[in-house]
Every structure is written in structure tokens, then in C-alpha cells.
Amino acid sequence: MFFENIKLAFKDFGSNKLRTFLSILGIVIGVASIITITTLGRSATVSIQKQVSSMGLETINIFPRGNDSEARRLFTPELAGKLKNNVEGIKDVIPINQTPMLLKHGRDSYQANVMAVTVDFTDVFDYEVENGNFITEDDNARRKSVVVLGAEAASKLFPGGDALGKYIRIYRKQAKSFRVIGVMKTRTASMRMDFDAAVYVPRNTYNQRLKRIKRVRNYVVGTEKGTDVLIVSGKIEDYLFKLTGNADSYRVISPATIAGIYTGITKTLNLFLTGIAAISLLVGGIGIMNIMLVSVAERTREIGIRKALGATPRVIRGQFLVEAVVLTLFGGLIGISLGTGLSYIITVLLKWLFAPQFSAFLLAVLFSGGVGIFFGFYPAVKASGLQPVEALTYE
Amino acid sequence: MTAGDTIIKIANVKKDYILGKAVIKALRGITLKIESGEFLSIMGPSGSGKTTLMHLIGCLDIPTSGKIYLEGEDVSELNEETLALIRNRKVGFVFQQFNLLSRISILENVMTPLMYAHVPVKKRRERAEEALKSVGLSDRLTHRPTELSGGQRQRVAIARALVTDPSIILADEPTGNLDTETGSSILEMFNKINNNGKTVIIVTHDPEVGALARKTVHIRDGIITCID
Numbered sequence: 001m002f003f004e005n006i007k008l009a010f011k012d013f014g015s016n017k018l019r020t021f022l023s024i025l026g027i028v029i030g031v032a033s034i035i036t037i038t039t040l041g042r043s044a045t046v047s048i049q050k051q052v053s054s055m056g057l058e059t060i061n062i063f064p065r066g067n068d069s070e071a072r073r074l075f076t077p078e079l080a081g082k083l084k085n086n087v088e089g090i091k092d093v094i095p096i097n098q099t100p101m102l103l104k105h106g107r108d109s110y111q112a113n114v115m116a117v118t119v120d121f122t123d124v125f126d127y128e129v130e131n132g133n134f135i136t137e138d139d140n141a142r143r144k145s146v147v148v149l150g151a152e153a154a155s156k157l158f159p160g161g162d163a164l165g166k167y168i169r170i171y172r173k174q175a176k177s178f179r180v181i182g183v184m185k186t187r188t189a190s191m192r193m194d195f196d197a198a199v200y201v202p203r204n205t206y207n208q209r210l211k212r213i214k215r216v217r218n219y220v221v222g223t224e225k226g227t228d229v230l231i232v233s234g235k236i237e238d239y240l241f242k243l244t245g246n247a248d249s250y251r252v253i254s255p256a257t258i259a260g261i262y263t264g265i266t267k268t269l270n271l272f273l274t275g276i277a278a279i280s281l282l283v284g285g286i287g288i289m290n291i292m293l294v295s296v297a298e299r300t301r302e303i304g305i306r307k308a309l310g311a312t313p314r315v316i317r318g319q320f321l322v323e324a325v326v327l328t329l330f331g332g333l334i335g336i337s338l339g340t341g342l343s344y345i346i347t348v349l350l351k352w353l354f355a356p357q358f359s360a361f362l363l364a365v366l367f368s369g370g371v372g373i374f375f376g377f378y379p380a381v382k383a384s385g386l387q388p389v390e391a392l393t394y395e
Numbered sequence: 396m397t398a399g400d401t402i403i404k405i406a407n408v409k410k411d412y413i414l415g416k417a418v419i420k421a422l423r424g425i426t427l428k429i430e431s432g433e434f435l436s437i438m439g440p441s442g443s444g445k446t447t448l449m450h451l452i453g454c455l456d457i458p459t460s461g462k463i464y465l466e467g468e469d470v471s472e473l474n475e476e477t478l479a480l481i482r483n484r485k486v487g488f489v490f491q492q493f494n495l496l497s498r499i500s501i502l503e504n505v506m507t508p509l510m511y512a513h514v515p516v517k518k519r520r521e522r523a524e525e526a527l528k529s530v531g532l533s534d535r536l537t538h539r540p541t542e543l544s545g546g547q548r549q550r551v552a553i554a555r556a557l558v559t560d561p562s563i564i565l566a567d568e569p570t571g572n573l574d575t576e577t578g579s580s581i582l583e584m585f586n587k588i589n590n591n592g593k594t595v596i597i598v599t600h601d602p603e604v605g606a607l608a609r610k611t612v613h614i615r616d617g618i619i620t621c622i623d
Contacts, residue, residue: 001510011498305494308455309555310483310511312476388455388475392494 001315005322012295012323013330023291024331026284027371031335031364032342033277038360039343040352041270047352048262059124060221060233060254062240074244075216082243083219087235089227092120095216096193097206102171103157103199110156113198114170116206116213124222125187127195132164132182139181140202145209148182152196170199172210229256281367284331285375292324292379303383304391313384320383324376325369332368336361401464402562402594403429403452408461408471410447410617421447422458423617429596431562434589436608437598444617446567449598453486453565454478466562483511487556491568493548495540501551502527502536508559526554530584546577553584564588566597570604582607 013020064075080093098115121127122134130151139146147168154163163183169175178201187195207213223232237252244250296303303316311319340356347354410422421444429435439445450456451463454470457478463471465485470478488494495504505523514522527533530550540548549569556564566585570578582604589595597604605611613620 001513004510008499015498301494302496305496306507306511307479308453308482308488308494309508310479310559312479312511314476315479315511389450392455392490 001318002322005319006326008319009323009326013327019291020327023287024284024327024334026287027281027328027331027368028284028335028338030277030281030284031332031368032339033280034274034367035336035339035360035364036343036346037270037273037277039340039354039356040346041266041273042355042357043343043347043352045263045266046355048266049259050353058223058225058229060223060229060236060252062219062221062236063251063253064218065249065251072215074240074250075218077213077216079216080219083221083236083239087232087239089224089232089235090221091224092124092222094118094120094124094220094222095203095218096220097203097211097213097217098198099172099211101210103153103168104171104175105157105163105166105168108157108159110153112150112153113194114206114210115198115200116203116210117200118203120222121200124220125193125195127187128185130183130185132180134182134184135200135202140204143205143208144202145176145178145205146181146202147178148184148200149180150184150194150196150198150200151186153199154183170201170210176209229254230260233257278367281371285328285371288324288328288372289375289379291327292320292376293382295323296320296379296383299383300386300391300394303386304388304394307386307388308392316386317380317384320380321373321376324380325372328368328372328376329365332365335368336364400431401428402431402433402466403427404462404464405429405448405452406462406464408448408451408458408463410444410451410456411459421617422451424461425614425617425619427612427619429594431594432589432592434586434595434607434609435597436605436611437596437614438600438602438605438611439614440600443614445598445600445614447617448614449565449567449596452563452596453488454482479511483508483559485561485563487559487561487564489549489552489556489564489566489569491571493540493545493552493572495548495551495555497540499539500537501532501540501543504540504551505555505558508555512559522558523554526558527551529557530554544577545573546581549573549577549581550584553581553588557588562594564593564595566595568599568601569597570599570601578604 064072077095080095083093084090096115098113100111101114103110103112117135118140119135119137122129132148134148135146147170149157149163157163157168158166163180166180167177168180169177184195189195201210221232221236223229233252233254233256240250240252241247306316343356344354405425405427408422408425409420412419412421425448437445437448451458454465457473458471461471462469465481470481473481495501496507502520502523505526506519509519509522524533524536527536530553532547532550532554535543535547540551543551564585569585570581573581585595585597586607597608599605610622612622
């Protein structure tokens, strides 16, 4: 009988196409907006994550917090080794020190961050050389006066290109001459590091010729492949807390945590918007109830005939309930296709990744079916409660 | 149940309708026994209560007071759920306005009572086809009721009434919307149905229809005036 009811429902809609369409419009719009919002929300999250991961999702930054002298004392060059030996999942720990200094080549000058680096630097940041070489172990050990230029620094100091082998002057109290041994490819800035606008000198050279390194400005930790950055991050915090006993003296932060914050914000926003869209589903449900009540009134005589033929109130109730559910499910499916199409177009226009959420589809189907049951129930009960004699003689 | 047994027993049945503030006494105390295999007509002018009586016999309604027994079972105080099952099993209705479902084919119309009796689809189709064959409409199975003449529609209604093999056939002015010739052929069908052993009750105000029945109950103002 269930299948007969579904067949009957479709027959009824077929004979009243415009009315059927108008009555499910509310559901269609409601479901379409929910699908659009959830799909766009997810697409935004995925796109942000992708962008953040280009900043280096495998890295963790450790900064001192505030002017606490205790905190400053923690950031010694020795901490790198301690971290690496005591926390699982760490591949490299890079101490970062940088100072803005004036650079000159001939008449061209440029204010840049001069960074003290070691050979691991490029590896941890996925940073590639465009021309020449990066700083080597040997450069550092022998405290050579060599420099590698970031992409922007190179173009400012050598507008004509071809910087390799040339000498630039770095001003620190007095001019000091450095030979350019490499130029880097351009790279997205991240975590207080503007790669392109910086120049890189061996750490020991920096210490001896430019600025004495007493405390490390911050550490960048490269994690082992396959480890969960957030877990390693947590372990580092635990270890630092064990060392200092003061959780306010340092800050451990990674692109992954930032991605987490962004994801959290989009999720909240998404939930809020979905809630608003759900209200339109409610309104759609009322539309369904209205049309079902009209349908019951129109078909009073049919109900009377069916009752005379032996349809129990339960059977009549089932028939109208199935009809309401078929109606809303139909609307839900149209809404899903519309919403998916719309969000696809928007993601293409915004150049986001298109990330549809299949659980949202399932939820939309269940929800629209639920709306059908909820709002179809009263009309169905009304139909089943009709007196057979009155229904049969209804004009 | 063999011929001659009491199939319907009506004991002092009264039925009131409330219309606004007025109480309309449609039946004022009817007592009647109908035997199995009888061909009975209930006659009376409009407003006499004959249709009300038919509704009560057919379990479409329950009396305000009094008792009705169908095949020995008291049906006067049952709920709608149970009444529906009794209608489905024991009674076949034929109405003046045919009362076919207009949006489905005549085959599906005849299959409908079997659906409510939970007969499997294949069996439903077989039995409905057979019933339509018996009223001479095998070649019209997929037609909609609106595509048929009045006489054909009434034959579909008869097939629908017979398809569940009920013991009682109730007809309310079955020839009221038909011309004389078609009406006669429909009446002939009822005669045949009766000859096959079913109890046939026809409600009418047409004396010609009444004459065909072997027994006629005359009703006026909600009471039986005479039986002949």
C-alpha cells in the first residue's frame, strides 16, 4: 500500500503542476540556502587551510611573551638542543635573530631585516634558491662575510639583476662589506617573517660582525613528517612549562593553530547562517501544511469513497502523510541541486576550492522529510477523522 | 451462512442528526430482519430516512440508539477503525453518483478495496480483471472513469462492489442517473448477483425498481409503514 500511496502522490502532483511547484517553493529555497551556506562555509575553510599550509603547516613558532626577564633568560641558544632532545616529533629547531639594517649597493639602498641563519633554514621553511647557493655549514663555521638576498631585496639593490658575486654594504655603526652568494625565490610571508624583504647572513658572522647575539629572538621548530603539529605543539608547551613553571613567559604558535582559529570562526558563522536558513524551511513547512489542508478539503469526497471501500482512518492518515513527505522530499532534492549548483558557481567566481559536504545533503534530505511528517500530520489527521457519510455526500 | 438465515437484524434503531440547534430525527425506531440471499428494496420518498438506513446497514455510520447485527455481530457501537474493516469484508456499495475515483484507471478503481484488504498486488489485479470481465468491461481496463458512459461507470461500480466477494450488496438509487434502458440492464445485473446467492438491498424511490425486488420495505418519516 505504501508504494500505491507514493504513486498516488505523484499522480496528484502531476495533475496540479503549478500548485505543486508553488507549494514546495519554500522548501526548495530553504534547502537551497542551507546547502549553499554549508558548502560555501566548507569551501572557505578548505581554501583558508590551503593558504595557511602554504605558510608552512609543519612549523611551530616559540616566542617570548612580555618583558619578563625570566622569559628572556629562557631564550638562549642552548634551548634549541634541549627542545630537540626532549620533545618527540621535532626535526629541527632554528633560532631566529633579525635586525633591520640599511643596505647599499652603489647608489641603490634598501632597509631590510638582516637575519642570522644556519643551513637548516631553507629546509624548515620550504624556501628555495633562485640563483647561486644558500649559506653553508662552512660559511657559518668560518664566519664568512657572505649574504643571500630575498627576492625583493635583490630587485631593490640590483635593479638590473645579476647580483651574484657582487658586494653590498651593510650598515651597522659602520659599513661592512658582504659578498652576494645567492638570491632566493619569492615566498609568502608568514609568522612575523617577511622572507622576500630580508637578507640572510651566517649566524656566526652576524654574531661577530653585525650584532652580538645574547638571546634568541624566537625559535622556529620543524616537525617530523607524519606527526600531528598540534600534538607536538602541546608537548613543547608542556616541556617549556616544566622548565619555567610560568605559562605566561612564552607563546607557542603555529600556522596550524591559526588555521584552527579561522576554521572555528567560519564554523560558528556557518552555524549561525544555517540557523537563519532553517527558519525558511519552517516557513516552507507551513506552506506545505496549507496546501495539504486545501488538498484534504478538495478531496473530501475521495476520502469518503475510500472509507466506504474499507480504508481505515489509519490508512487515510498514511496516504496523506506519504503525500506530504513525498512533496517535501521532492522539494528537498530540487533544493540540494540548486544549492550545489549555486555554491559551485560562487566558488568558481571567488576562486575558492569547491568542497561540497555530503553529510549536509543527507541532513537536508532527512530534514525536509521531517518537515513533511511534522507539517503533514495535522492535515492527515484531519482527513482520517472525516465521517464517511458526511464525506460521501460532500459537494 | 446459508439462504434463509438472518443476515441482518435491526432492532429498534433510531438515528438523530444535529443540524445547528435543530435535532432531525431521521429514523424513529426501525426493526427489521433480512435473510441471507434476499433481494430487498427499501422504498420511500426523499427525506423518509431510507438512505440513512442504508448507511447504518452498510456500517458507514452508527445508530443513536438500538442495535444492528451483521451476520450475528453487533456493529452498533464499534469504532471507525473496526467499521472500516467490516465494510471492506462484508459489504459492497453501489451509489447513484457511481463514486468512482476519477484520477485512476477503472482497473485500479476495482483493485482499491482489495488493497485495503491487504491482498497482494498480483492477486488484486487478477481478481479485478475477472470482476470487470463479469460486467463486460475487459476491453476498458486502462480507461479513466470520465472516459466511460454512465451505464459503463455503474458497471465498474458493481464490479468494485463484487470484487471482495462480500455477502451483502447495498445499492443507493443505482439507476437514478441512468436512462431507462441502461437502468434495466443494471437492474438485471443485480438480479443475477442475487441469483448467485448474495443478499441485495436496493434503496430507491422508483416503484419500477421496487417491483423487481422480491420484498419491499416502505419507509416514511423514519418508520416502516409496510412490508410487502
